[in-house]
Amino acid sequence: MLDHCPGAANLRTPTLAIKKCPQCGEEVELFSNDISVKCSNCGFVVYNDTISCVQWCKYAKECVGEEMYNRLMAQKDTDEKK
Numbered sequence: 001m002l003d004h005c006p007g008a009a010n011l012r013t014p015t016l017a018i019k020k021c022p023q024c025g026e027e028v029e030l031f032s033n034d035i036s037v038k039c040s041n042c043g044f045v046v047y048n049d050t051i052s053c054v055q056w057c058k059y060a061k062e063c064v065g066e067e068m069y070n071r072l073m074a075q076k077d078t079d080e081k082k
Contacts, residue, residue, distance in 0.1 A: 008063045022046070
């Protein structure tokens, strides 16, 4: 993996955000490398709304690793089909 890309820093070293579930108001922990998480109270799926450079950078797979790259790109494909 590349070690100098600032755009992918939150993917390699995840940061935590606390969001409120839009369904029930429960606090939901969402890490920057999570695509989505289910609310522990009601099961509503909360999505990470961070737009990542992984979606357009030609070095993304090398930068964040193949597993993370594949996860993020699969989510992008799913979102585009909606």
